[in-house]
Each structure stands twice: as C-alpha cells, then as structure tokens.
Amino acid sequence: MxxxxxxxxxxxxxxxxxxxxxxxxxxxxxxxxxxxxxxxxxxxxxxxxxxxxxxxxxxxxxxxxxxxxxxxATLWSGEPVDPYMNPEAYKNLPAIREALKNENYKLADSLQSKLQGSFSQSYMPxxxxxxxxxxxxxxxxxxxxxxxxxxxxxxxxxxxxxxxxxxxxxxxxxxxxxxxxxxxxxxxxxxxxxxxxxxxxxxxxxxxxxxxxxxxxxxxxxxxxxxxxxxxxxxxxxxxxxxxxxxxxxxxxxxxxxxxxxxxxxxxxxxxxxxxxxxxxxxxxxxxxxxxxxxxxxxxxxxxxxxxxxxxxxxxxxxxxxxxxxRVHLDLGKSTAEDLPTDERLKRYAKGEEDKNLEVLYFQYGRYLLISSSRTPNVPANLQGIWNPYIRPPWSSNYTLNINAEENYWLAENANLSEMHQPMLGFIENIAQTGKITAKTFYGAGGWAACHNSDIWAMSNPVGDFGQGGINWANWNMGGTWLSSHLWEHYTFSQDLDFLKNRAYPLLKGAAEFCLEWLVEDKDGNLVTSPGTSPENKFITPDGYQGATLYGSTSDLAMIRECFQQTIAASETLKTDAAFRTQLEKALAKLYPYQVGKKGNLQEWYHDWEDVDPKHRHQSHLYGLYPGHHISPEKTPELADATRTTLNIKGDETTGWSKGWRINLWARLLDGNRAYKQYRELLRYVAPDGVRASYEKGGGTYPNLFDAHPPFQIDGNFGGAAAVVEMLVQSTLQEIRLLPALPDVWANGSVEGLKARGNFEVAITWNNKVPTQVKIHSVTGGSTVLKHGTKQKKLTLKPNETVEFNW
CATH class of the missing domain: 2.70.98.50 (putative glycoside hydrolase family protein from bacillus halodurans)
Incomplete structure (x- = not known):
C-alpha cells in the first residue's frame, strides 16, 4: 500500500x-x-x-x-592556494608526448613528474x-x-x-x-x-x-x-x-x-x-x-x-x-531478524542471516549522513563527511576527485536530497576559478581543469610535491571533467533552466573547452589524451615495464565523452552556442573508440595490456556505464558485456567505496542479485581499526555503520545508499524504469519519494518482483515513459500533478 x-x-x-x-x-x-x-x-x-x-x-x-x-566543516589547515605554483610546467608536455609517440613509457613516467604541484591541505578536528x-x-x-x-x-x-x-x-x-x-x-x-x-x-x-x-x-x-x-x-x-x-x-x-x-x-x-x-x-x-x-x-x-x-x-x-x-520511505518486506544492538546485528548479518530492516537502515543512514554533513554553501562533505578526530587524518580527509568526492553526491538527487547537492555545485564554481590557471600553466590549455585532490581552498593543481608523488595518482587531470557532470545531473533532476543557463552551462563549457584543447591525434587520426593515466592503476607493457603514463587512457576518454555529450545537450536545451556545439560533435565522433580485449573485457589501456593488479579497486574505465550514461545493456550490449567481464575479472572483494561503486555498476547491468550480493558484503562487520589503511582486508561497515574503506571513508555509505535507489528506479530524461535491478530477496516491498530525471517523484508497491501500484508526481510538469520488463506506459503531467494507478 x-x-x-x-x-x-x-x-x-x-x-x-x-x-x-x-x-x-x-x-x-x-x-x-x-x-x-x-x-x-x-x-x-x-x-x-x-x-x-x-x-x-x-x-x-x-x-x-x-x-x-x-x-x-570550514575548519581546515592552510590558506588560499597559489595557483601559479608551477607556471612553466606545460613546457614539459612536448617531451612527454614525444616519449609516448616513441612508446618510451619509462621516460614518459619520469618526465610526468615535472607536471606536479603542492599537496592539498587537511580537514581539522x-x-x-x-x-x-x-x-x-x-x-x-x-x-x-x-x-x-x-x-x-x-x-x-x-x-x-x-x-x-x-x-x-x-x-x-x-x-x-x-x-x-x-x-x-x-x-x-x-x-x-x-x-x-x-x-x-x-x-x-x-x-x-x-x-x-x-x-x-x-x-x-x-x-x-x-x-x-x-x-x-x-x-x-x-x-x-x-x-x-x-x-x-x-x-x-x-x-x-x-x-x-x-x-x-x-x-x-x-x-x-x-x-x-x-x-x-x-x-x-x-x-x-x-x-x-x-x-x-x-x-x-x-x-x-x-x-x-x-x-x-x-x-x-x-x-x-x-x-x-x-521524503523517502522504504519497506523491503517482513523481517524475522532478532532485535539486537547495532554491532551485534551487523555480526549476525555477516553470517548470512536475514535482516531486511538493517538493509533499509543502512540506506536511510546514508541519507541521514548527507543531510548532516552537506549544508554549508560551497563546502561539500569531505572524505569523512564532517567527522574527523585526527590532525593528520587519512588522506587528509580532503576532496579526492578521482572518485571519492563525486561518490559522496551520487544519492543527492535520486534519494530526494537535491538541496544537499548545492555545496558541491558551489564548490565546482570555486575550483573552476583556480582551475583556469591550472589548465593554462600545467597543460597549456584553455577552459578549466582539476586534478586528483582538492581542499576547502579549491586547489586544482596536480599534487605530488613537485615530483615526489606517484604518477599513477598524482598526475591524473580529469577531476574537472568528472565534476562537471554533477552540474548536468542536477539540471536533469531539477529541470531548473535558470541554474542551467546562469551557473551550469558556463562551467560545462569550460570543462569541455579544456578537454577539446587537451586532446591530440594518434597515428590513425583518432583523438586521445596524451599524456594520460588511469586513476591509481598501472599497466604492464609487452617488455615487462610497469608504468602509469600512456596515451588514450580509456577512463580519460569515457569522461570526456560524457562531458561532451552533456555540454552538447545543455547547449541544445538552451538553444545557444551552436558553433561550439558543432566543434564538440565533431570531436566526439573522432574520439578513440572503446576496445574489447582478448579476454572479452573492456580495455583500460589504449593497447590490450595486462594490469599490474588485475583486481584493482578502481574501475574508472567503466565510467561510461556508471555514473555515466553512454554504456548500457540496451544501447550498447557488446560494451555492456565487456564491462560485465571486466567486473568478473576484478572479482567482488574490494574496499568500501569501491564496493559502493561496483553495486551501482551491477545495478546498471540490471543484475539485481549480483548487486545485492555486494550490498551484503558492504555491510560486512569490521572491527574498529583507527587510521590503519588496509586495501587487502577489503571493505565493510564499522559498528556505528560508518563505511570501512578501511579506515573510515564516508563515500562507501553514500555510494551504497545510491545503489539501493539504482536497484529500484533508473531514469533518463525520456523514461523511468521501475525495479530494473530488483534482487530476488526483495520480492515484496514498497518505496516512496525517490526522484527520477525530469523532476518526477516516484512511489512503487510491488509483489513477487512485479509492480502492483505506482504513483508519479511531477514537480515541474513534463512527459516520460514508465517501463518494467516489456510493459510500458506513457505519461504527460502538468506541474504539481500526481497520478496513481495499478500497474
């Protein structure tokens, strides 16, 4: 009901x-x-x-x-950053590109270290x-x-x-x-x-x-x-x-x-x-x-x-x-679990016992944490939300832009907390200002760019302390490209044209301008990034070299594809910038296409190389599947199959935030049971372990339901909560899919108040995995197509109109 x-x-x-x-x-x-x-x-x-x-x-x-x-939230170490810290770094680019053209990856790695600046500052207790x-x-x-x-x-x-x-x-x-x-x-x-x-x-x-x-x-x-x-x-x-x-x-x-x-x-x-x-x-x-x-x-x-x-x-x-x-209520059906303290409840659940209300609790806790940590203008939730007792916290408790800061906001729109997205949207406006200087001085390009880390001072430069940082993480420069997607996402959910015109589009255009100037042609005339990396991962060349710098990184190109597509869509929506839109369309058509490797996997590298760590926690090259939108089982079945193979090769054992990402990926692949398996694993009990970082132990959940990376990082909480929505409702501006990745164990239930793109609010009651009652409320008016399996229903609603019907 x-x-x-x-x-x-x-x-x-x-x-x-x-x-x-x-x-x-x-x-x-x-x-x-x-x-x-x-x-x-x-x-x-x-x-x-x-x-x-x-x-x-x-x-x-x-x-x-x-x-x-x-x-x-506003108490950090440091003071305003000097964005001109390495003003002639871009002059090293020709030598790096020449080394890559000659397939000299060791030299390219060593030269990339010259494209580094200072580290970020830290969030303080x-x-x-x-x-x-x-x-x-x-x-x-x-x-x-x-x-x-x-x-x-x-x-x-x-x-x-x-x-x-x-x-x-x-x-x-x-x-x-x-x-x-x-x-x-x-x-x-x-x-x-x-x-x-x-x-x-x-x-x-x-x-x-x-x-x-x-x-x-x-x-x-x-x-x-x-x-x-x-x-x-x-x-x-x-x-x-x-x-x-x-x-x-x-x-x-x-x-x-x-x-x-x-x-x-x-x-x-x-x-x-x-x-x-x-x-x-x-x-x-x-x-x-x-x-x-x-x-x-x-x-x-x-x-x-x-x-x-x-x-x-x-x-x-x-x-x-x-x-x-x-705003949101979730019921996953009757539970027969014992009433226990939360830590004991987690331990019982880790043994494979049923506790549907714990699964609801974790979802609602994610929403609670976002409300509690993200209401300060221009200051988003950091790696630990706003809860940190350490003066040198893990990873500086900063904004890590190669996944973690963005993952914090995956549930903002679809879990009906759009207001909590505003601090991140305002932060993007800040970092775009320092990012213009970063684009020019580090990369010799226009537009704006941001890199691996940032902080409350909107630092945008590549980190590494001027050559001390690992190339595989310090030199990644697609942070602005990824961040810009949050602007379009907010528009697709809110339908706020004023926001799109006056705030989002100039920033989207700036991110796209950087990408447009950053791309170069490969030997076949395809557009690629050079140099590029894939966040925190390394490849093995045929001669055995383990490196990070290459051309045509799949994750770079996936993010650029999404950025170009969103900027084009924004330009069309606003009926503006036709000439620039044409530039983007031409560049989009020339991007080096996705490659499927000999194992049937989606290649992470330009060539079909092995990974140093085949089960690496990052899966950045799958960005087009999630949080991007240009890979899907329906639109690109071969690429979707390749992402599935990639996930199977990586396996299910990974860190907390990575597990949150993988649940969303499996949901986009419409595999509810695999998504649910990993959701259960995300709730695996982890004993308190302070600041000890351990990639090997795998992620889970601490007694107070904080995500265990380990150590504590809040992104796993937010990613896991977002994934629950992704299992129940998926949407585009044209359609809303009901229960697209519903696991078998959630055969009966109800949900109210989830948001879909187009500014629709969705309520569903289901039995035996089939919707029985549906209620759709349109905040701003518009048309959409509801889908479940082979059945679909077209709706056109006026502003503030609600329809309710048996499915």
Missing part, C-alpha cells in the same frame, strides 16, 4: 520531546531507523554522530565521562568537549541510540537507583548543539564541562559559559607521507581561527567556575548549549587577515539559542530535519 510521500510534521511536532525517551523501551524489532548499543563507545567508529550540515559531533556516551568530538559526571558506582540498564528520523541521540542509565538521561541534537535552524541532562532524583545531577584540542587554543570561563578560542595550522603534511620533520605547522598570525562556546542553563543547583571548566552541582536538570564559528570567509580569502568575526558569530548564535527553551529548539530542529529525511 502506498503511503503519503512525507510523514506529517504536525503530529511529530506536538508530541512531547520526552516521548523519545519512552521509545527506548518500545523500539520495534530490527528497527529500520534507529542505531542502538548497550554500552558506551570505546572507539571513534562506535560513536553516534550528529550534524547540522556544518557543525559535527561524534558522541561516545560514556558514563563517568562523556567525550564528544567536535568538528566544523576542532576538539573534544568532556562532560564529567560524579557517579560513585557502576551503571545499570545502559542504553544509547540515534534516531535517524529525529536526528536525536539519547543515553539512559541508572546509578544507585537514579535514572540519568541525556538528549543531544545539532540544530540547523538555530546553529547550535543542544544537550539536555536530567536525573530522576532531585539534586542528583553533578557534572562539569572541560575541553581539549590538538589545535592551538586558550580557555576562559565567564559565569555559566566556557569559552575556547584557537587557530588551525597553516600547513599540514598528508598522513600518507609518513614521518616527516615538523609535519604540522602553526603560526599565531596564520591559519583559520575558531571559537567554541559552552553554556549551562539550569533550573536548580549551583554553578561553579574554574579557570578551565564550568560545573553544576546538586541539580536535577540542565541544558548545555554549544556554539561554534570559524573565520573561514571563502576559498580565496586569507582566514587570518580577511576572515569573518568568529567570536561575534559564536556569541550571537549562543545568545539566540540559549534564550529559547529546549522543547522549542527541538521542535524547530525536528521540523527542519524531517522536511528532508521524511
């Missing part, structure tokens, strides 16, 4: 907030929306995370001491706030949970017969974290607030408020560079500044302040307000000399939030959060 597209906000908002505490004991079995544990977290990967799209918190829920890691409680004995009946539909975390336990309750949320509406502490016995609540940080900071107390002021490093060396002298560099006159304020508001008891803590004694109830602000003022503004007034912003936020009672703050928070979260 199809339910309404969104749950009623009215009903939710009038319920007393205390009801959330009652639900601790009334949780339905195998909850599809709640994570819960019967003990505090010991590791970061067991914490329950909250976020308002800018501020983030990772809550341990300890009894004697509750540690809460704090983050802010703001610090840890400690709530220290005076409990003399061990707790009983401990329970902590995170309710996704409320974005509310709670902790309850008993000590000496007294029940203690904590509720935590971070409000986007009021830009503050709010924590309510209660005891069931009058005067039994005793605690103090402390703070510590890996950054430079000073503490002060002012009545009920603890004030922290500090600053981030102006430079941090990436953690993967290992031990280096002075890897974290501070200067009191450089770097992003931050302020954190913690205020206690109480109804009884006595406040006591020291130099570095504020305490409350003999109370029954209290609310702690947390306000965070930084001086970040844009990618091109020095945060120390041109920064925002972080102290004034933090103070204003705190004053406004603390003037409101807890219930009013929570009601506004709930209304804001549920506006997005409640």
């Amino acid at each position: 199809i339910k309404p597209f969104a749950y009623s906000l009215k009903i939710a908002s009038v319920l007393p907030v205390l009801f959330s505490l009652v639900s601790v004991n009334l949780l339905s079995s195998q909850s599809a929306h709640t994570l819960w544990f019967d003990r505090p977290a010991e590791h970061f990967e067991e914490t329950l995370v909250l976020g308002n799209g800018k501020a983030g918190a990772s809550i341990f829920g300890g009894v004697a001491t509750d540690s809460i890691y704090l983050n802010d 703001l610090g840890t706030v400690y709530l220290n409680f005076e409990h003399k004995n061990q707790p009983q009946s401990y329970h902590r949970q995170l309710e996704l539909e409320k974005a509310l975390s709670t902790v309850t336990y008993k000590v000496d017969g007294v029940t203690f309750t904590r509720e935590y949320f971070i409000s986007h509406a009021d830009q503050a974290m709010v924590i309510r502490l209660k005891s069931s016995k009058k005067g039994a609540l005793n605690f103090n607030i402390g703070f510590n940080s890996l950054l430079k900071y000073e503490l002060a107390t002012n009545g009920p408020t603890l004030e922290v002021n500090g600053y981030a490093p102006y430079h941090v060396e990436p953690s993967y560079r290992g031990k280096m002298p002075n890897p974290v560099q501070f200067d009191p006159n450089r770097g992003t500044r931050f302020t954190s304020l913690f205020r206690i508001k109480h109804t009884d008891g006595k406040l006591i302040g020291t130099d570095n803590t504020v305490a409350l004694k003999d109370a029954t109830e209290a609310v702690v307000y947390v306000s965070i602000a930084t001086s970040f003022n844009g990618f091109d503004k020095n945060p120390a000399t041109e920064g925002l007034d972080h102290k004034a912003m933090a103070s204003s936020q705190l004053s406004k939030a603390s003037s409101k009672p807890f219930d009013a703050l929570f009601e506004a928070h709930l209304k804001d959060h549920q506006k997005y979260f409640n």
Whole structure:
C-alpha cells in the first residue's frame, strides 16, 4: 500500500520531546531507523554522530565521562592556494608526448613528474568537549541510540537507583548543539564541562559559559607521507581561527567556575548549549587577515539559542530535519531478524542471516549522513563527511576527485536530497576559478581543469610535491571533467533552466573547452589524451615495464565523452552556442573508440595490456556505464558485456567505496542479485581499526555503520545508499524504469519519494518482483515513459500533478 510521500510534521511536532525517551523501551524489532548499543563507545567508529550540515559531533556516551568530538566543516589547515605554483610546467608536455609517440613509457613516467604541484591541505578536528559526571558506582540498564528520523541521540542509565538521561541534537535552524541532562532524583545531577584540542587554543570561563578560542595550522603534511620533520605547522598570525562556546542553563543547583571548566552541582536538570564559528570567509580569502568575526558569530548564535527553551529548539530542529529525511520511505518486506544492538546485528548479518530492516537502515543512514554533513554553501562533505578526530587524518580527509568526492553526491538527487547537492555545485564554481590557471600553466590549455585532490581552498593543481608523488595518482587531470557532470545531473533532476543557463552551462563549457584543447591525434587520426593515466592503476607493457603514463587512457576518454555529450545537450536545451556545439560533435565522433580485449573485457589501456593488479579497486574505465550514461545493456550490449567481464575479472572483494561503486555498476547491468550480493558484503562487520589503511582486508561497515574503506571513508555509505535507489528506479530524461535491478530477496516491498530525471517523484508497491501500484508526481510538469520488463506506459503531467494507478 502506498503511503503519503512525507510523514506529517504536525503530529511529530506536538508530541512531547520526552516521548523519545519512552521509545527506548518500545523500539520495534530490527528497527529500520534507529542505531542502538548497550554500552558506551570505546572507539571513534562506535560513536553516534550528529550534524547540522556544518557543525559535527561524534558522541561516545560514556558514563563517568562523556567525550564528544567536535568538528566544523570550514575548519581546515592552510590558506588560499597559489595557483601559479608551477607556471612553466606545460613546457614539459612536448617531451612527454614525444616519449609516448616513441612508446618510451619509462621516460614518459619520469618526465610526468615535472607536471606536479603542492599537496592539498587537511580537514581539522576542532576538539573534544568532556562532560564529567560524579557517579560513585557502576551503571545499570545502559542504553544509547540515534534516531535517524529525529536526528536525536539519547543515553539512559541508572546509578544507585537514579535514572540519568541525556538528549543531544545539532540544530540547523538555530546553529547550535543542544544537550539536555536530567536525573530522576532531585539534586542528583553533578557534572562539569572541560575541553581539549590538538589545535592551538586558550580557555576562559565567564559565569555559566566556557569559552575556547584557537587557530588551525597553516600547513599540514598528508598522513600518507609518513614521518616527516615538523609535519604540522602553526603560526599565531596564520591559519583559520575558531571559537567554541559552552553554556549551562539550569533550573536548580549551583554553578561553579574554574579557570578551565564550568560545573553544576546538586541539580536535577540542565541544558548545555554549544556554539561554534570559524573565520573561514571563502576559498580565496586569507582566514587570518580577511576572515569573518568568529567570536561575534559564536556569541550571537549562543545568545539566540540559549534564550529559547529546549522543547522549542527541538521542535524547530525536528521540523527542519524531517522536511528532508521524511521524503523517502522504504519497506523491503517482513523481517524475522532478532532485535539486537547495532554491532551485534551487523555480526549476525555477516553470517548470512536475514535482516531486511538493517538493509533499509543502512540506506536511510546514508541519507541521514548527507543531510548532516552537506549544508554549508560551497563546502561539500569531505572524505569523512564532517567527522574527523585526527590532525593528520587519512588522506587528509580532503576532496579526492578521482572518485571519492563525486561518490559522496551520487544519492543527492535520486534519494530526494537535491538541496544537499548545492555545496558541491558551489564548490565546482570555486575550483573552476583556480582551475583556469591550472589548465593554462600545467597543460597549456584553455577552459578549466582539476586534478586528483582538492581542499576547502579549491586547489586544482596536480599534487605530488613537485615530483615526489606517484604518477599513477598524482598526475591524473580529469577531476574537472568528472565534476562537471554533477552540474548536468542536477539540471536533469531539477529541470531548473535558470541554474542551467546562469551557473551550469558556463562551467560545462569550460570543462569541455579544456578537454577539446587537451586532446591530440594518434597515428590513425583518432583523438586521445596524451599524456594520460588511469586513476591509481598501472599497466604492464609487452617488455615487462610497469608504468602509469600512456596515451588514450580509456577512463580519460569515457569522461570526456560524457562531458561532451552533456555540454552538447545543455547547449541544445538552451538553444545557444551552436558553433561550439558543432566543434564538440565533431570531436566526439573522432574520439578513440572503446576496445574489447582478448579476454572479452573492456580495455583500460589504449593497447590490450595486462594490469599490474588485475583486481584493482578502481574501475574508472567503466565510467561510461556508471555514473555515466553512454554504456548500457540496451544501447550498447557488446560494451555492456565487456564491462560485465571486466567486473568478473576484478572479482567482488574490494574496499568500501569501491564496493559502493561496483553495486551501482551491477545495478546498471540490471543484475539485481549480483548487486545485492555486494550490498551484503558492504555491510560486512569490521572491527574498529583507527587510521590503519588496509586495501587487502577489503571493505565493510564499522559498528556505528560508518563505511570501512578501511579506515573510515564516508563515500562507501553514500555510494551504497545510491545503489539501493539504482536497484529500484533508473531514469533518463525520456523514461523511468521501475525495479530494473530488483534482487530476488526483495520480492515484496514498497518505496516512496525517490526522484527520477525530469523532476518526477516516484512511489512503487510491488509483489513477487512485479509492480502492483505506482504513483508519479511531477514537480515541474513534463512527459516520460514508465517501463518494467516489456510493459510500458506513457505519461504527460502538468506541474504539481500526481497520478496513481495499478500497474
């Protein structure tokens, strides 16, 4: 039975907030929306995370001491990048191309090292706030949970017969974290607030408020560079500044302040307000000399939030959060799984047991994480979303543009969270500005380009520290080409012509201009890239050389194909730039075609070479199948078969984010059972392992449902959630496919609120893998063709028109 597209906000908002505490004991079995544990977290990967799209918190829920890691999306090391760092790098191109023309790949590799610049900067941990409680004995009946539909975390336990309750949320509406502490016995609540940080900071107390002021490093060396002298560099006159304020508001008891803590004694109830602000003022503004007034912003936020009672703050928070979260409902059928803590639930599932609601929970957790980490203009979710405790985090917790940053946004449009795509779309506008200089100085081309890594400063240059980086990753230059696809995707889902005309098309054109000038002819007159690489992979030439630099990389050409096709479509839609469109059409026809190798695989390299690692985690040359659109079983069956063979050669064992990508690829190949097999593997339990990187162990899921690359990378969460949609609905601007890759085990179910291209909202109920009821809502009006198997139905709807029918 199809339910309404969104749950009623009215009903939710009038319920007393205390009801959330009652639900601790009334949780339905195998909850599809709640994570819960019967003990505090010991590791970061067991914490329950909250976020308002800018501020983030990772809550341990300890009894004697509750540690809460704090983050802010705009707190990074560094300062605006110098895009002219290697102004004559492009002069090395003729020699590289000559080496490739002579098939001298070793020389080409060595020369490519001259096309490198600085490394990116790192996402910083703001610090840890400690709530220290005076409990003399061990707790009983401990329970902590995170309710996704409320974005509310709670902790309850008993000590000496007294029940203690904590509720935590971070409000986007009021830009503050709010924590309510209660005891069931009058005067039994005793605690103090402390703070510590890996950054430079000073503490002060002012009545009920603890004030922290500090600053981030102006430079941090990436953690993967290992031990280096002075890897974290501070200067009191450089770097992003931050302020954190913690205020206690109480109804009884006595406040006591020291130099570095504020305490409350003999109370029954209290609310702690947390306000965070930084001086970040844009990618091109020095945060120390041109920064925002972080102290004034933090103070204003705190004053406004603390003037409101807890219930009013929570009601506004709930209304804001549920506006997005409640758009999508998924039911995969009846589950008989046991009701267990989330970590035990994962372990049981890893043994092959059924838990359909865990599969729903993981999907909805992905949507929850995107809402929680991507609401800051021009600052997208990074490799860890917004949750990072390390001063030299894995891979700098930056924007890795050869898959990871883009994978973070695969679910934004189809899972009905288009607003959360905006930070990435704004970031693309930033990086295109530095990218114009990168295109010119590194590649001697027009348009704009971006490469392997970026950061909050919109760094676009190839990394590697001017020759120290591995060619197979540092020298990849198709980041802008890939990023530009997000602009067209947003248009296809939103049908926002103003966006396409005024924001997207100029950037699409710039990305296409770079590609157009970057292409050269091979010996047969085909257009290829030279030099090129395939992200992080290496080839073996017939004489045994293991290299990275070549001409005509399949992944390069796949991304350029997609870029040209999308720019052409945008030009046609806007009825503009006919001459440039003709240029693109001619170049598109001359691109070196896909090649099928002797094994039946889609070749990754221009020649039919072997891979150094045949099971490599990257599958960039399959880009045209997903997230691209120009390979499909229907349009290009031979190429689709070759991608299938490639995936079979690679096998199913891979890292977390790679698994997320492969599930989407199998869904596009319409193989629901293979996609589901890998979805189960994505949810394989991985014990907390800190920052230890391991490609060999394969990916999975940590106790708190964070993706285990390992270590933690949030892209696997987002890629896995996007893949669930891809199994249920696939679309183009002309058609919507219902249940295109539905696995056998999801034979009965329903989904509401998914988005399809053309700005349609889709609801389906199905039995025995066949749709029974369908509801389509058109936001902007338009025509589409619904398809399932051999059956199809054409629809033409007016703006805001809804049709519902039996299939």
